[in-house]
Amino acid sequence: xxxxxxxxxxxxxxxxxxxxxxxxxxxxxxxxxxxxxxxxxxxxxxxxxxxxxxxxxxxxxxxxxxxxxxxxxxxxxxxxxxxxxxxxxxxxxxxxxxxxxxxxxxxxxxxxxxxxxxxxxxxxxxxxxxxxxxxxxxxxxxxxxxxxxxxxxxxxxxxxxxxxxxxxxxxxxxxxxxxxxxxxxxxxxxxxx
Amino acid sequence: xxxxxxxxxxxxxxxxxxxxxxxxxxxxxxxxxxxxxxxxxxxxxxxxxxxxxxxxxxxxxxxxxxxxxxxxxxxxxxxxxxxxxxxxxxxxxxxxxxxxxxxxxxxxxxxxxxxxxxxxxxxxxxxxxxxxxxxxxxxxxxxxxxxxxxxxxxxxxxxxxxxxxxxxxxxxxxxxxxxxxxxxxxxxxxxxxxxxxxxxxxxxxxxxxxxxxxxxxxxxxxxxxxxxxxxxxxxxxxxxxxxxxxxxxxxxxxxxxxxxxxxxxxxxxxxxxxxxxxxxxxxxxxxxxxxxxxxxxxxxxxxxxxxxxxxxxxxxxxxxxxxxxxxxxxxxxxxxxxxxxxxxxxxxxxxxxxxxxxxxxxxxxxxxxxxxxxxxxxxxxxxxxxxxxxxxxxxxxxxxxxxxxxxxxxxxxxxxxxxxxxxxxxxxxxxxxxxxxxxxxxxxxxxxxxxxxxxxxxxxxxxxxxxxxxxxxxxxxxxxxxxxxxxxxxxxxxxxxxxxxxxxxxxxxxxxxxxxxxxxxxxxxxxxxxxxxxxxxxxxxxxxxxxxxxxxxxxxxxxxxxxxxxxxxxxxxxxxxxxx
Numbered sequence: 001x002x003x004x005x006x007x008x009x010x011x012x013x014x015x016x017x018x019x020x021x022x023x024x025x026x027x028x029x030x031x032x033x034x035x036x037x038x039x040x041x042x043x044x045x046x047x048x049x050x051x052x053x054x055x056x057x058x059x060x061x062x063x064x065x066x067x068x069x070x071x072x073x074x075x076x077x078x079x080x081x082x083x084x085x086x087x088x089x090x091x092x093x094x095x096x097x098x099x100x101x102x103x104x105x106x107x108x109x110x111x112x113x114x115x116x117x118x119x120x121x122x123x124x125x126x127x128x129x130x131x132x133x134x135x136x137x138x139x140x141x142x143x144x145x146x147x148x149x150x151x152x153x154x155x156x157x158x159x160x161x162x163x164x165x166x167x168x169x170x171x172x173x174x175x176x177x178x179x180x181x182x183x184x185x186x187x188x189x190x191x192x193x
Numbered sequence: 194x195x196x197x198x199x200x201x202x203x204x205x206x207x208x209x210x211x212x213x214x215x216x217x218x219x220x221x222x223x224x225x226x227x228x229x230x231x232x233x234x235x236x237x238x239x240x241x242x243x244x245x246x247x248x249x250x251x252x253x254x255x256x257x258x259x260x261x262x263x264x265x266x267x268x269x270x271x272x273x274x275x276x277x278x279x280x281x282x283x284x285x286x287x288x289x290x291x292x293x294x295x296x297x298x299x300x301x302x303x304x305x306x307x308x309x310x311x312x313x314x315x316x317x318x319x320x321x322x323x324x325x326x327x328x329x330x331x332x333x334x335x336x337x338x339x340x341x342x343x344x345x346x347x348x349x350x351x352x353x354x355x356x357x358x359x360x361x362x363x364x365x366x367x368x369x370x371x372x373x374x375x376x377x378x379x380x381x382x383x384x385x386x387x388x389x390x391x392x393x394x395x396x397x398x399x400x401x402x403x404x405x406x407x408x409x410x411x412x413x414x415x416x417x418x419x420x421x422x423x424x425x426x427x428x429x430x431x432x433x434x435x436x437x438x439x440x441x442x443x444x445x446x447x448x449x450x451x452x453x454x455x456x457x458x459x460x461x462x463x464x465x466x467x468x469x470x471x472x473x474x475x476x477x478x479x480x481x482x483x484x485x486x487x488x489x490x491x492x493x494x495x496x497x498x499x500x501x502x503x504x505x506x507x508x509x510x511x512x513x514x515x516x517x518x519x520x521x522x523x524x525x526x527x528x529x530x531x532x533x534x535x536x537x538x539x540x541x542x543x544x545x546x547x548x549x550x551x552x553x554x555x556x557x558x559x560x561x562x563x564x565x566x567x568x569x570x571x572x573x574x575x576x577x578x579x580x581x582x583x584x585x586x587x588x589x590x591x592x593x594x595x596x597x598x599x600x601x602x603x604x605x606x607x608x609x610x611x612x613x614x615x616x617x618x619x620x621x622x623x624x625x626x627x628x629x630x631x632x633x634x635x636x637x638x639x640x641x642x643x644x645x646x647x648x649x650x651x652x653x654x655x656x657x658x659x660x661x662x663x664x665x666x667x668x669x670x671x672x673x674x675x676x677x678x679x680x681x682x683x684x685x686x687x688x689x690x691x692x693x694x695x696x697x698x699x700x701x702x703x704x705x706x707x708x709x710x711x712x713x714x715x716x717x718x719x720x721x722x723x724x725x726x727x728x729x730x731x732x733x734x735x736x737x738x739x740x741x742x743x744x745x746x747x748x749x750x751x752x753x754x755x756x757x758x759x760x761x762x763x764x765x766x767x768x769x770x771x772x773x
Binding site: 014023030058087097137 | 450
């Protein structure tokens with residue numbers, strides 16, 4: 001009897017143990033080792049540094065509130081890098097309509113342009129709460145405000161946006177977009193010159 | 194739909210279909226024990242496991258032994274994962290110092306990952322240590338997918354083999370699927386993902402100082418790429434982070450997004466060809482793939498249309514939701530437009546919608562946008578894809594065995610129409626097969642509707658809704674459609690990390706997995722014992738357009754009739770309210 005039970009249990013535990021070692025330990029360690037050698041920067045978060053200190057990741061959005069900076073999209077987690085999340089507000093939820101309306105009013109109050117329609121991505125929360133991008137139209141919408149705050153011509157800022165537009169991959173995949181942190185960094189270096 | 198979105202859909206479907214044949218052939222070779230390209234490298238690993246676990250790979254099993262091995266293996270995995278979650282705080286590789294996962298949550302997680310569901314009532318980066326992710330969840334991602342593959346292969350053998358009790362050896366099928374198929378694909382895919390910016394490190398969370406205001410932002414890191422690769426390939430779907438593949442560290446670029454979308458449907462699509470190869474008539478496999486593809490493309494197109502139209506309430510408060518294609522001098526006016534709440538800028542409407550339909554057609558359940566914030570009809574589509582029973586591509590293995598059960602029913606209905614004994618691939622379909630097939634088709638809708646009904650009369654369950662009105666009901670219906678069909682995607686606003694959902698949902702996931710796999714294996718055993726009936730002029734051909742229409746009608750008919758009343762109370766009412 002005992003040997004029969006052993007005969008049945010051994011494959012269950014044996015295979016589970018072997019596959020755990022193979023897929024749960026060897027696999028992630030091997031991938032990490034290769035990734036570290038082949039992609040040393042990307043494997044640890046595509047960090048950007050200034051004076052040797054990490055100031056952000058190319059891939060992770062940051063909150064911007066000063067009127068002299070381009071603002072990122074609203075975030076349901078306030079750009080908290082340890083609790084990514086969307087708002088999960090439904091399309092008919094009155095809370096959604098009212099929070100979006102308040103963002104529209106805030107933007108219009110901050111910028112000189114009171115009439116034009118606001119690009120939808122600039123006032124809706126992203127899926128991750130960490131979206132590093134805005135659409136070119138959403139960047140363009142903020143130009144007048146930044147020109148006024150920084151005292152530089154709007155045309156110059158538009159040139160800067162145009163340089164930072166990332167098009168579709170192969171002209172086909174994804175959407176055109178602008179990385180807000182990188183755009184703001186070059187905005188700062190524009191002043192420095 | 195824009196011209197760009199049509200091109201992206203065509204490229205996606207084209208890539209899936211182009212890869213189905215070579216990958217399908219490769220998997221057939223693996224399961225039939227033929228030579229493969231990677232064989233010399235991987236055979237020693239495979240046979241080493243047999244030796245250490247005391248398995249005789251030549252020994253066949255009856256369907257009952259096969260089912261016993263499948264269930265005990267899954268239960269052992271569940272128990273081990275539960276244990277690990279409960280003692281997480283005492284184990285190494287826990288740089289964020291997470292303590293034990295609470296009991297109800299741990300049960301739900303263990304049930305979820307061992308059944309290839311990957312429903313997540315927790316947020317990964319705020320709950321799970323690196324060790325839990327890779328050793329606990331990662332292992333189950335591989336083994337639950339390989340176990341699903343094994344059950345499918347056993348069913349195929351039921352059609353192929355004649356007058357035998359032997360439907361193969363579960364351990365061999367399990368080990369081969371893991372070692373020869375999932376592991377090599379995952380290694381290559383994980384490294385590709387790192388090349389796009391998906392993180393892969395054991396270093397602790399990274400602090401950075403933000404540009405505006407100099408505040409500290411802590412970036413969650415971890416061995417993410419290795420996890421994302423298998424969660425997509427194995428139709429698991431459980432994200433490393435709470436935001437799943439919307440998180441830039443899980444899915445940073447349009448290219449990573451394209452391949453993650455491809456990966457989540459690749460194996461279920463290729464298995465159709467594997468099936469055709471193994472039964473000796475590839476037309477049978479292509480017919481199933483054609484039906485699945487059609488049932489995928491139509492909802493994608495509908496979804497693109499409704500999501501790109503945007504939210505009518507936003508138009509009233511001064512938003513611009515129009516898609517603007519622009520380049521050159523006008524490039525500054527470009528925007529994706531549409532309903533962007535819960536969607537990422539780099540993916541826009543097109544990539545979010547393709548993903549939402551594909552991830553629920555295949556029983557993957559990962560997301561790159563928040564389905565809860567989709568327009569009512571945009572959210573109805575992924576919900577209905579799950580309610581079809583996860584047979585349109587479906588899970589790795591489980592999708593095709595579910596579809597083959599629908600084939601049996603379609604053949605039976607056709608047989609009734611012409612007054613002949615139904616047969617499929619030379620095997621007569623008898624009363625026993627029909628009884629088992631009926632169980633497979635009836636159990637998931639029963640689970641979904643009964644659990645949903647219990648939830649809407651339970652105050653604790655209703656309190657978890659985060660949206661008012663019809664949308665709140667949709668959240669509950671979506672949750673049980675997901676768990677009752679082993680999908681795992683969610684309307685994320687539902688506060689599902691509560692004892693009610695963790696317990697009832699956990700049980701629903703276990704029932705959906707095992708109460709379906711058991712009758713499928715019973716069918717396999719019964720078919721394998723039967724004689725082969727050579728085709729006669731009166732045999733219904735099962736590889737032509739007529740049968741394709743018949744099969745589609747059965748799948749859609751069952752799905753629509755069962756769920757239309759429930760859908761009417763949720764997304765349909767909400768749609769009418771939105772557009773008065």
